[in-house]
Structure formats: C-alpha cells, structure tokens
Amino acid sequence: MKISVSQYASALFDLVAGKSEKEAIAVIKSFVAVLGKNHDLNKAEAISEAFNELWNKAHGELNAKLSSARELSAAIRETVTDYLKQQTGAKKIILETEINPEIIGGFVLRYGSKVLDGSLKNSLDSLKNKISN
Amino acid sequence: MSTTKDFIVEQLKEEISGFKAEVSEKSVGKVLKVSDGIALVSGLAEAMMSEILIFKTEKGEITGVALNLEESQVGAIVLGDFTVIKEGDEVVATKRILEVPVGENMIGRVVNPLGEPLDGKGKIETTKFYPVEKIAPGVITRASVKEPVQTGIKAIDAMIPIGRGQRELIIGDRQLGKTAIAVDTIINQKGQNMKCVYVAIGQKESKVANIVTKLTEAGAMDYTTIVLAGASTPASLLYIAPYAGCAMAEYFLDKGEDVLIIYDDLSKHAVSYREISLLLRRPPGREAYPGDVFYLHSRLLERACKLNKDFGGGSITALPIIETQAGDLSAYIPTNVISITDGQIFLEPDLFYKGNRPAVNAGLSVSRVGSSAQIKAMKKVAGKMRLEAAQYRELAAFAQFGSDLDPETKKKLERGQRLYEIFKQDQYQPLSVAKQVLAYYSLINGLMDDVPVERIREFENGLYKYADLNDAVLKLIEEKKELDEEVETGLKKLINDYKVTVDYLMK
Numbered sequence: 001m002k003i004s005v006s007q008y009a010s011a012l013f014d015l016v017a018g019k020s021e022k023e024a025i026a027v028i029k030s031f032v033a034v035l036g037k038n039h040d041l042n043k044a045e046a047i048s049e050a051f052n053e054l055w056n057k058a059h060g061e062l063n064a065k066l067s068s069a070r071e072l073s074a075a076i077r078e079t080v081t082d083y084l085k086q087q088t089g090a091k092k093i094i095l096e097t098e099i100n101p102e103i104i105g106g107f108v109l110r111y112g113s114k115v116l117d118g119s120l121k122n123s124l125d126s127l128k129n130k131i132s133n
Numbered sequence: 134m135s136t137t138k139d140f141i142v143e144q145l146k147e148e149i150s151g152f153k154a155e156v157s158e159k160s161v162g163k164v165l166k167v168s169d170g171i172a173l174v175s176g177l178a179e180a181m182m183s184e185i186l187i188f189k190t191e192k193g194e195i196t197g198v199a200l201n202l203e204e205s206q207v208g209a210i211v212l213g214d215f216t217v218i219k220e221g222d223e224v225v226a227t228k229r230i231l232e233v234p235v236g237e238n239m240i241g242r243v244v245n246p247l248g249e250p251l252d253g254k255g256k257i258e259t260t261k262f263y264p265v266e267k268i269a270p271g272v273i274t275r276a277s278v279k280e281p282v283q284t285g286i287k288a289i290d291a292m293i294p295i296g297r298g299q300r301e302l303i304i305g306d307r308q309l310g311k312t313a314i315a316v317d318t319i320i321n322q323k324g325q326n327m328k329c330v331y332v333a334i335g336q337k338e339s340k341v342a343n344i345v346t347k348l349t350e351a352g353a354m355d356y357t358t359i360v361l362a363g364a365s366t367p368a369s370l371l372y373i374a375p376y377a378g379c380a381m382a383e384y385f386l387d388k389g390e391d392v393l394i395i396y397d398d399l400s401k402h403a404v405s406y407r408e409i410s411l412l413l414r415r416p417p418g419r420e421a422y423p424g425d426v427f428y429l430h431s432r433l434l435e436r437a438c439k440l441n442k443d444f445g446g447g448s449i450t451a452l453p454i455i456e457t458q459a460g461d462l463s464a465y466i467p468t469n470v471i472s473i474t475d476g477q478i479f480l481e482p483d484l485f486y487k488g489n490r491p492a493v494n495a496g497l498s499v500s501r502v503g504s505s506a507q508i509k510a511m512k513k514v515a516g517k518m519r520l521e522a523a524q525y526r527e528l529a530a531f532a533q534f535g536s537d538l539d540p541e542t543k544k545k546l547e548r549g550q551r552l553y554e555i556f557k558q559d560q561y562q563p564l565s566v567a568k569q570v571l572a573y574y575s576l577i578n579g580l581m582d583d584v585p586v587e588r589i590r591e592f593e594n595g596l597y598k599y600a601d602l603n604d605a606v607l608k609l610i611e612e613k614k615e616l617d618e619e620v621e622t623g624l625k626k627l628i629n630d631y632k633v634t635v636d637y638l639m640k
Contacts, residue, residue, distance in 0.1 A: 006205075087158075110161075113176030115225075118156040127152050131145075 009050035060091035064111035067098045160226040170367045171412040174207045189223045210369035233377045234259035235384035243359045246374040263380040269435035276441035281506045285321030285563020288493045288556040291515035296506025298439025298448035304455045305480030315395045320351045321563035329357040330394040332378035335401030338363040371405035389445035398454040420465045476500035495522035508614040514573040525549025554589035567607040599631040
C-alpha cells in the first residue's frame with residue numbers, strides 16, 4: 001500500500017512530539033531510512049512542508065512572507081505581525097522578509113493561501129485595466 | 134485639436150483621481166497540473182462550488198470554474214486557452230459564482246457562453262448578471278401549461294401541440310431536419326410576443342452562420358439571442374453553454390415575458406460533460422458517462438416553466454434536440470432526455486427519404502401537454518388527425534400487397550394520402566395558425582377529395598394565396614380562435630370559391 005505525504009507527515013509529527021532534540025535526531029534518522037526503504041525519498045520536500053504545517057497548527061505558529069521594494073523598518077514589521085496575529089489568532093508569527101524591486105512600492109504579504117497585495121505594481125495594474133476597459 | 138487633447142488629459146486626470154486602489158485579502162492557490170482544459174490547483178481552501186477562479190498567466194488573465202473541491206486541492210475547468218497556463222501560476226479566488234451578463238441588449242446578438250460578443254458588433258452594454266447555475270422554480274410558483282407556442286409547422290401544431298412552458302424534445306438521426314424545425318419555430322415567433330434563445334452546442338460554425346443569416350433575413354434576429362459554443366470550443370465552454378443560455382432566458386422570465394429556448398444539441402453537451410468528468414477522474418458509468426449525467430439534463434430542463442400570475446406569469450419553453458445514432462432511441466442519453474421532457478417529436482429517416490418533410494413520425498411523437506395548448510379552432514380540426522395518420526401508415530403497409538380493398542378502406546387510404554401530402558412543408562416557410570386551420574378544415578370535410586393527390590400541394594399553396602387576397606375569414610379565425618358557424622360558412626365559401634378557379638379537379 002502506498003503511504004501518502006500527509007500520512008508520513010503526521011507519523012513524523014507524532015513520533016517527535018514531546019521528545020528532546022537528541023531523541024528527535026534518532027527518530028528522524030530512522031524515518032529517513034524508512035523513506036529510503038519505501039522508495040519515497042522524492043517525497044521528502046513535500047513531507048517537510050506538510051510537517052511544517054502540522055507543527056504550526058499545533059503550536060499556534062504561522063509562517064508569513066513579506067515582500068517590499070525597500071528595506072522595512074522594525075516598526076512596520078511589528079505592525080504586520082500584530083495584524084497577522086489579529087487576523088489568524090496565531091500566537092507566534094515567523095515573518096520572512098524579501099526585497100523585491102519589481103513591486104515598485106508598498107508591500108505584498110503572503111500567509112497560508114492568502115495574499116494581501118498592497119504593492120504599487122498591483123495598483124498600477126488595476127488602473128491600467130480600468131482605463132483600457 | 135488642442136481641445137481634444139486637453140479634454141483627454143482632463144478625463145484621464147479625473148479618472149486617476151477617482152481611482153482608489155483597494156487592498157483586500159485574497160485567497161490564492163497555485164497550479165499543480167494542467168491538462169486538456171482541466172487544472173488542478175493547490176490551496177484555495179475556501180473555494181466554493183462553481184466559483185470563478187482567475188489564472189494569472191504571463192499572457193494575461195484566464196477564467197476558470199471550480200468543479201471538484203477536495204481536501205487539499207481544487208479541480209477546475211479552464212474557460213479559455215489552457216495552453217498558456219503553467220505549473221506554479223497563481224490562481225485567485227473571486228468569491229463569485231459563475232454568472233453571465235443578461236438584458237435587453239443581448240437580443241439580436243451572437244455571444245459565447247460567457248456572454249461575450251462573437252458577431253463583431255461591438256461591446257454589449259448590460260448592467261445585470263445572472264448566475265449560470267440556478268435551482269428551477271418550485272411548485273408553488275408554477276401554473277399549468279395552456280397557451281400555445283405556434284411552431285408554424287402544420288404536422289406539429291396539429292398533432293403534437295407545444296404549450297408555453299413545455300419541454301418538447303426533438304429527436305432523430307443526423308441530417309433529418311431537427312435544426313430546421315427549431316429554426317422554423319423561431320422564425321414563426323414573429324409578432325407572437327416571444328423572445329428566443331438559440332444555444333448551439335458543438336455545432337459547425339458554418340451551420341450557425343447559415344442560421345444567423347436565415348434568421349436575419351426573416352427578421353427573426355429582432356427577438357433572438359444566439360449562444361454559440363462551436364465545435365472547436367473547448368469542452369468546458371460547451372458544458373456551460375445551455376446553462377448560460379437559460380440564464381439569459383430567465384432574465385425575460387423574471388420580467389413576466391415568454392421565452393423559447395432551443396438547445397442544439399444535448400447529445401454533444403453530454404459528450405462534453407463526459408470529457409470533463411473523465412479528465413477530472415470522476416468514475417465512469419454506462420457508455421462512460423458519469424453518474425450525474427441524468428441530473429446534468431434534468432436540472433437544465435426543469436428550469437423551463439410556466440409561472441403563475443403571482444410570480445409574473447412568464448414562461449420558458451424548451452426545445453432540446455438529441456441526435457440518435459442509427460435511430461437508437463434506447464441509448465443512454467436519449468432515454469434520459471425522453472423521460473425528462475414532456476413529449477418528443479421523433480423524426481424518421483424512412484419518411485424523410487420518401488419526401489415527407491418534416492419527417493415527423495405521427496405514431497411515436499407525443500406531447501404530454503396535448504390539446505390544452507391549442508386554440509379551439511385547431512382542436513376541432515386536428516382532433517382525430519393523429520389517429521388517422523397512424524392508421525393510414527398501417528393500412529398503407531397492408532395495402533401494398535395489392536389485394537382488392539373494400540370501398541371503406543379505399544376511402545381511408547385516399548384521405549390518408551392527402552393528409553400526408555398536407556403534412557409536407559418547405560423549410561423557412563412557417564404557416565400561420567389560421568392557414569393551418571384552413572388546410573385541415575378543407576381536408577377533413579372532404580373538400581379536397583376531388584383534388585388529385587399529386588396536385589394537393591399546388592392546390593394548397595393556391596388556396597393560401599387566394600385566402601390572402603380574401604383574408605376576412607383568416608382574420609376572423611385569428612380573432613375568435615374558434616370554429617363557430619360563421620367561421621365555418623366563411624371557410625366553406627372560401628374553399629369552394631377557390632375550387633372554381635382551378636382546372637385539375639377530378640370528376
């Protein structure tokens with residue numbers, strides 16, 4: 001029987017739950033060995049993604065990605081983190097930032113399957129759409 | 134020159150100052166897989182059934198519709214060119230159910246199933262949108278079908294009357310004139326207070342172009358919308374075409390108007406749905422159609438209805454068309470649609486090749502609404518016509534053996550031959566109900582018995598022309614809709630007067 005990515009991820013999650021770092025390393029080692037035995041090593045990336053999601057859900061964490069054209073100040077990052085906490089009810093926000101000159105100005109915030117696009121590029125695009133229609 | 138330039142700059146400034154970029158949260162997914170008009174999208178956890186999705190590709194935005202909602206992915210059909218979508222492209226959920234523009238301005242236009250113009254006559258200005266999928270009106274909103282739809286085809290109006298709000302199937306092999314019946318019916322709706330929608334599903338574009346030309350020539354485009362999903366359109370658009378056409382019809386229904394909608398044809402619609410279902414990996418059933426192929430057509434045809442006075446009193450009459458293979462009525466889709474509709478018009482190859490066109494089989498064709506959808510005058514003359522026509526065919530088969538026949542049978546045969554002559558009718562020449570009554574009246578009262586069979590049609594056409602010149606009686610029929618003494622004497626006088634002018638009567 002084939003084992004799906006989500007099954008692997010939840011198995012791994014159950015195995016490492018409540019274990020110390022040292023114990024966890026041993027678990028991961030044997031987990032990878034099982035993956036190899038089942039010829040499922042190509043699923044490793046998807047499994048780690050799914051595991052990440054499970055972990056975040058259980059611990060109230062949230063991964064988010066903030067793109068901006070220029071470096072953002074700590075105060076702005078704080079505001080974004082607060083906004084995300086308020087929106088999702090997560091306890092801890094892991095905010096990844098990225099400098100992307102293509103968006104011209106403003107910011108793009110991605111978390112889960114949501115996107116908050118406040119970039120200048122997006123506004124210009126919709127203005128273009130409005131005028132050309 | 135400068136004023137125009139200034140004007141444009143001013144307008145632009147105004148537009149830009151009035152423009153407010155709205156920042157709102159959007160659900161975004163990623164394309165996992167694209168194949169043959171189907172896309173698998175990850176994420177979009179909050180997507181609704183038949184929600185519009187926007188695929189953001191390098192070559193602009195493409196619309197899609199969510200059809201399969203699964204645990205971690207969404208199966209969507211792509212309404213447009215799927216070849217430009219790439220794995221990893223962003224997909225935005227719009228939180229809108231698939232809808233089409235509707236309104237008065239759709240009349241006279243040829244549009245695709247999304248309501249976009251295909252006739253090169255420019256943009257269609259509409260303000261209203263109707264959802265493509267809608268649950269049919271419930272039982273308390275409905276009334277019984279009792280007003281006639283005049284198809285203008287003698288054989289149908291007499292034997293298989295269609296009422297406003299009825300669903301009458303037109304079924305037969307290819308090339309037997311199914312579309313011809315539909316087109317003639319549209320042409321005959323002129324001045325009958327009826328809007329028409331013709332939905333072409335998987336038809337050759339040349340055929341549709343031909344229909345548009347004919348309808349324009351006949352002045353029928355003044356009240357007709359054509360929804361075109363041609364043979365080269367992807368299956369996803371073929372699949373939504375009839376629902377979109379029905380949504381456009383429902384706009385007029387809600388205004389209390391009568392609408393006639395033609396689905397040409399539902400066999401190809403079922404095939405396109407089969408294609409989508411198989412690509413979405415839904416399990417195949419009989420003839421590889423998915424399990425919900427019955428619901429596919431029943432929910433569509435159930436939207437045809439006659440509403441009662443409290444709900445506006447409008448109606449949608451549906452004429453679905455089914456193409457059979459070698460006359461096989463017991464295939465999956467024909468049996469399904471036969472059982473959904475309120476009767477069928479069955480076209481037969483034998484009759485067609487014998488020259489009886491339209492090739493309506495009187496025995497197998499029925500209308501479950503029946504004579505309540507006929508005007509009284511027609512009811513009176515057409516009462517026994519169906520039985521007589523069916524009996525004649527049996528007798529004719531028997532009489533082929535050439536034995537001596539008793540005078541009674543002979544008389545019946547003679548009458549039957551003339552009846553079948555009268556059923557013949559050229560394409561694009563629908564007849565008014567008054568003229569039909571005139572023809573049938575002269576036949577059943579034996580006033581045509583002395584006209585040679587081979588000259589019946591000549592006689593008939595002459596009679597119509599004569600009646601046009603002396604149209605008091607025709608007007609009387611249209612006014613009274615009844616066959617009382619006054620009308621009857623008028624009819625008899627008209628026919629006898631005309632008979633004096635012809636020289637080929639038998640003694």
